[in-house]
Amino acid sequence: MRYLPLLWAGLFRKKTRTILTLLSIVVAFALFGLLQAVEVAFESGADTADAKRLLTTARYSIIEPLPLGYLRRIEQVPGVVGVAYADWFGAKYQNESNAFPVFAVEPARYLDMYPEFTIARDHREAFVRTRTGAVAGKRLADRFGWKVGQKLPISSEIHPKTDGSLNWEFDLVGIIDAEDPAVRGNTDMVLINVAYFDEARQIGRGKTGWYIVRVADSTQARTISATIDGLFMNSPDETKTQPEKEFALGFAKQIGDIGALVTRILIAVFFTILILTGNTMAQSIRERIPELAILKTLGFSDGKVTLLVLAEAVLLLILGGAIGMGAAVAAMPPLNGSTGGRFPPLFVGAETWLLAAAVAALVALAIGLPPALRANRLKIVDALSGH
């Protein structure tokens, strides 16, 4: 620690140069933080999946509906402790298609299935009680300025009412949220009460989109999935049941390999930064060879001088990395505010910080080691006589 002033003086010996270097590191890490957050946001579905939840969809295409009558039969499968279901409403809000997902659900069953969602007790009761009731995710409600108690006019692109109109209206009776930021993205939706929806729609009555099944023991998930699919084999509506995590992974795969794309971009960015910063670092040490020789003359051991040079690189990366990641974190709330539900919430988690630290350490070593070794091998006489 007592060498910090020395390190600092060495680092800022040429201010412009160090500031430029620092800025490029800052920008690289800011980009790192942002891109990692995007990747995590896309893949968080699989991480937050509950191992005891299964999803039952139509076998051949998840957009085909399933009969509501399957509910009782799935409930009777041994090992199943709860079943909920949801149907896709195809919302159009303020003339924007799919502005947010709307699911028609049986309130109590659905909310019990997702204990990670938080909802006030009276909101929940109101939702269960109100046939035309709806609850909305907090981020959505904030974005559109909805207040509990108001009417929610939402059109459907798929479901006309019995009078032929596509314009529906619900009563907003509650707000759902989640504490874990990775889960919060899953609450970017509106839930409506299926009791009213199923009665008032013209087509598809008595059908639902998919079932969510809770099992007592996650190790039994595969057997139970097979049992459920076996029930409906060779019927007109065959099913496909899979653990929630698998479904989420499949969905992430559909989006494509965001991870690989992000990694490739970041490798190119850091490789460039590495070359440029490494060169600057080497140059800076080259210029200070006489100074290093003097340090050695004063009695600093070879090891100590090596460490001093290496520490300079580490300090540079710590500074740049921390500022860059800090900037990425600072940019998240306004970014999340502006996408409000159109995109899962971005956040920088512990894993991303760890990864950033590892990258910083690697870069520090890569750019610090060559000049440090050079400083190590430095002979005082040669170094001083050269100038």
Added chain:
Amino acid sequence: MRALTQILAITLMNLRNLPSRVGTSLVVVVGIAGVVGVLVSVLAMSEGFRHTLASTGRGDRVIMLRAGSDAELSSGVVRDQATLLAALPGVARDASGRPLASAELVVMVDLPRKGESHPNNVPFRGVQRAAFDIRDEARLVEGRRFEPGVREVVVGRKAAGQFAGLTVGSRIGFRDSDWTVVGIFESGGDVHESEIWADAEVAMSAFRRTGYQSVTARLADGSDAGLAAFRDSIGRDRRFSISVLREPEYYAKQATVLSDLINVLGYTVAAFMAVGATFGALNCMYSAIASRQVEIATLRAIGFGGAPVVMSVMIEALLLSLLGGAVGGALAYVYCDGASLSTLNFNTFSQVAFDFRVTPGLLLRGLTWALVIGLAGGLLPAVRAARIPVTEALRTL
């Protein structure tokens, strides 16, 4: 004139002794190549997606959906309505008098990507006979068209490139139907190249549908007035509850979310990269020139003027950055151009594939960036080196 000879003399000398400074020069080249390479690659992705969207649909073609639906997936057009719509006088006709209209249905089929096992929602379009005549950009590149009434499909070029088992002659199974791939088609790189096409009647029975989802037609009069008249004739007719959209308008709407996402991602990365690596590249130029302070002072001591010195140093800096830019652009071209990417279009819930496109415009933009970096990085230190008193510069030795 003397200034020019001086510039020439110093520049030539500089270039001749480049090999002795190969380390620092190489760093400048590699650094700038990195900046330009990433910049061009990410913009090539945006450009590729934009191209796919822009080339989908023609202005004189319309797509008809159930009123209130913005996408085929949520639309429905019953059989007799489809027939009536095709017969409307506003619809163009071919030489033998048949209407240039195709009633179509789209279902999602599950296909794994090549080398993977996870299913993806690939759009499967049932089309009528006129589909190929309406969309004259669609043409077969391999095999033949499907026969009517038979379970045969033709596959878009991009779908064939992305998903497993879509080669001519192979069989694919969906639900309780087996289909034979009989041809591969291309259609100018548009979104239909991500689709599988089959005969509408056959698709309808195989997928247990009872109606179509859309009718695509070529208008006899593609002008705004023609469209307005066509809309009018549908609006007045009480049998219909149908909305009519020009194809380009419809397809642009189908990709708003994805196109925003790709643009934001592409341009954010490009901006960060440009700024971040520019600082680094500036630094290298800066130190490369700063380390030649003595050399520059010597030149001035033996009688070369300040301006020629600055000019020649700048020329060298620009040449190096240009080289870096060219290398970066070439790398982007080699690795990215034509590379395909397929992703989920959130609006249509189906896969859409597009190619990275490294266009001359993008390459030019990359070179411009390289030159800007070279200019910014070289000018200040060169001017400074030319301005500090010769004695002082030599004393720093």
